[in-house]
Amino acid sequence: xxxxxxxxxxxxxVGSASAExxxxxxxxGGEGPGKGKHVVLIGASDEQYHPEEVMPQFGKIxxxxxxxxxxxLFTIDPKxxxxxxxxxxPVHNIPGLxxxxxxxxxxxxxxxxxxxxxxxxxxxxxAESGRPIIGIRGATHAFELPRDSKFAxxxxxxGPDYRGGxxxxxxxxxxxxxxxxxxxxxxxxxxxxxxxxxxxxxxIKQGDxxxxxxxYGVNPMMPFTPLVLGQVLTGLNRDDPPVEGKKNDPMMPxxxxxxxxxATGKDARVFTTTMGSAQDFAVAGTRRMLINACYWCVGLExxxxxxxxxxxxxxxxxxxxxxxxxxxxKPSDHALLK
Numbered sequence: 001x002x003x004x005x006x007x008x009x010x011x012x013x014v015g016s017a018s019a020e021x022x023x024x025x026x027x028x029g030g031e032g033p034g035k036g037k038h039v040v041l042i043g044a045s046d047e048q049y050h051p052e053e054v055m056p057q058f059g060k061i062x063x064x065x066x067x068x069x070x071x072x073l074f075t076i077d078p079k080x081x082x083x084x085x086x087x088x089x090p091v092h093n094i095p096g097l098x099x100x101x102x103x104x105x106x107x108x109x110x111x112x113x114x115x116x117x118x119x120x121x122x123x124x125x126x127a128e129s130g131r132p133i134i135g136i137r138g139a140t141h142a143f144e145l146p147r148d149s150k151f152a153x154x155x156x157x158x159g160p161d162y163r164g165g166x167x168x169x170x171x172x173x174x175x176x177x178x179x180x181x182x183x184x185x186x187x188x189x190x191x192x193x194x195x196x197x198x199x200x201x202x203x204i205k206q207g208d209x210x211x212x213x214x215x216y217g218v219n220p221m222m223p224f225t226p227l228v229l230g231q232v233l234t235g236l237n238r239d240d241p242p243v244e245g246k247k248n249d250p251m252m253p254x255x256x257x258x259x260x261x262x263a264t265g266k267d268a269r270v271f272t273t274t275m276g277s278a279q280d281f282a283v284a285g286t287r288r289m290l291i292n293a294c295y296w297c298v299g300l301e302x303x304x305x306x307x308x309x310x311x312x313x314x315x316x317x318x319x320x321x322x323x324x325x326x327x328x329x330k331p332s333d334h335a336l337l338k
Contacts, residue, residue: 022081022330022331022332023074023076023081023095023096023331024071024072024073024074024095024096024099024331025056025059025071025072025331025332025334025335026069026070026071026072027059027060027062027063027064027069027070027071027072027336028063028069029063029067029068029069029070030063030064030067031067032065032066032067032068033066033067033295033300033303034062034066034067034068034069034294034295034298034300035067035068037067037068037069037104037105037298037300038068038069038070038071038099038102038103038104038105039059039062039068039069039070039071039103039104039105039107039294040070040071040073040099040100040103040105040106040107041055041056041058041059041070041071041072041073041107041109042055042073042094042097042106042107042108042109042110042123043055043056043072043073043074043109043110044074044075044091044094044109044110044111044113044142045074045075045083045084045085045086045091046086046110046111046138047085047086047322047323047324047325048111048138048277048321048322049109049111049137049138049213049276049277049278049321050277050278050318050319050321050325051109051110051111051136051137051138052074052075052083052085052325052329053278053281053316053317053318053319053325054109054136054276054277054278054281055072055073055074055107055109056072056334057281057312057313057316058072058107058281058287058290059071059072060313060314060334060336061287061291061310061311061312061313062291062294063336064313064336065291065308065309065310065311065313066291066294066295066308066309068294071096071099071103072331072334073094073095073096073097073099074094074331075091075092075093075094075113076093076094076095076331077093078093081330082327082328082329082330083329083330083331085324085325085327091110091112091113091114091115092114092115092116093115093116093119094113094115094119097119097122097123098122100122100123100125100126101122101125103126103131104131104132104298105131105132105133105134105294105297105298106123106126106127106131106132106133106134107133107134107135107136107294108123108133108134108135108136108139108142109135109136109137109138109139109276110138110139110142110143111137111138111139111141111142112138112141112142112143112144112156113142113143113144114143114144114145114146115143115145117149117150117151120143120145120149120151120154121151123154124151124154127166127170127260127262127268128262128263128264128266129262129266129268130262130264130266130267130268131268132268132269132270132271132297132298133170133171133260133268133269133270133271133297134270134271134272134290134293134294134297135167135170135171135270135271135272135273136272136273136275136276136290137213137273137274137275137276137277138175139166139167139171139272140167140168140171140173140174140175140216140218140272140274141156141165141167141174141175142154142166142167143155143156143165143166144156153165154166156174156175158174164221168221169221169260170260170270171258171270171272172220172221172224172256172258172270172272173218173219173220173221173272175216176216176217176218176219177216177217178214178215178216178217179214179215179216179217179218179230179232179247179252180214180215180230180232180233180243180247181214182214183214183236183321183322184214184235184236185214185215185232185233185234185235185236185243185247186210186211186212186213186214186233186235186236186237186238186240187210187211187212187213187214187215187230187231187232187233187254187275187280188207188209188210188230188231188233188238188242189207189208189209189210189228189229189230189231189254189255189275189285189286189289190206190228190229190230190231190251191204191205191206191227191228191229192226192227192228192229192253195225195226195227198225198227198257199292199295199296199301199302199304200227200255200257200271200289200292200293200296200304201227201228201289201292202292202304202305202306203288203292203304203305203306203307203308204285204288204289204292205285207285208283208284208285208288209228209255209275209283209285209286209289210238210280210283210285210286211275211276211277211279211280211281211283211286212236212277212279212280212320212321213275213276213277213279213280213321214232215230215232215247215251215252215254215274216230216252216254216274217252218252218253218274220253220256220258220272221258223258223259224253224256224257224258225256225257225258226253226255226256227253227255227256227257228253228254228255228256228273228289229250229251229252229253229254230251230252230253230254230274230275231248231251232247232248232251252274254273254274254275255271255272255273255274255275255289256271256272257269257270257271257272257296258270258272269296269297269299270297271293271296271297273289273290273293276290277321278317278318278319278320278321279318279319279320279321281316281318282312282316282318284310284311287310288308288310291308291310292304313336314336314337
């Protein structure tokens with residue numbers, strides 16, 4: 001009888017674990033420069049830029065092409081288990097943030113998240129650990145927390161001694177507005193001459209980085225190192241000419257690195273880009289920049305190969321910004337095909 005009860009308890013625990021795992025997706029590490037490194041990608045659904053599409057594809061490439069173990073987290077409807085879609089609405093639930101305890105790199109692609117304190121705790125503990133961070137596009141205004149949250153200062157407004165919140169204090173800038181005209185003027189990446197030899201730009205030529213996402217207005221917190229400037233184009237095609245006038249004189253940084261010093265005096269490597277929407281990620285040059293940034297963040301810059309494989313893994317459509325994506329999608333739908 002005791003043996004039967006033990007087997008039933010074991011079966012129950014396995015079933016529970018499976019139910020938990022269904023709320024996120026794991027991609028195994030393997031052979032490659034990233035072997036032994038664990039990356040946690042937080043993709044909070046947003047129908048403006050579709051991180052819920054970018055992050056699983058990003059994780060697949062890191063796993064299958066470069067050997068990193070990846071955990072991809074989503075905003076989940078607790079009732080259906082589906083990935084939630086939100087447009088200008090707060091997000092309340094990202095299960096699996098406990099994975100940050102073993103992470104070597106946290107990648108945040110979120111916008112106006114309103115997380116409960118018990119979930120936010122994991123992000124804050126990671127940020128204060130001195131481990132590296134990558135922020136993509138809306139991560140400059142990742143959190144919109146209630147005033148009574150113990151982590152309210154991480155909101156875009158920040159606090160008296162934490163101006164700009166998570167975006168400015170950690171990534172280097174919070175949202176300042178659209179510099180290029182939203183949904184009408186795309187972005188061509190112009191490499192900063194002084195940063196031409198930076199490892200993150202290895203294998204990238206002028207014009208390789210492009211996306212229909214517009215340029216954000218930024219004035220990053222010093223000290224920072226600009227890597228790529230955003231040339232505002234007249235339209236949403238890659239070969240459109242630049243806009244004339246002050247929008248491109250001077251050009252805004254769209255990718256930079258900096259060091260974030262934690263409250264305990266630890267220094268963390270940080271890479272931020274205001275590009276990265278689903279359509280931007282469909283462009284190989286933009287992907288290479290982000291993949292190289294992962295290597296640099298975890299201290300593997302000497303392993304960056306200018307000709308490394310940044311091809312997409314499986315199907316990736318890249319839903320246009322401000323367009324509704326597919327409904328009824330579960331994390332398991334992003335699993336690797338066997």
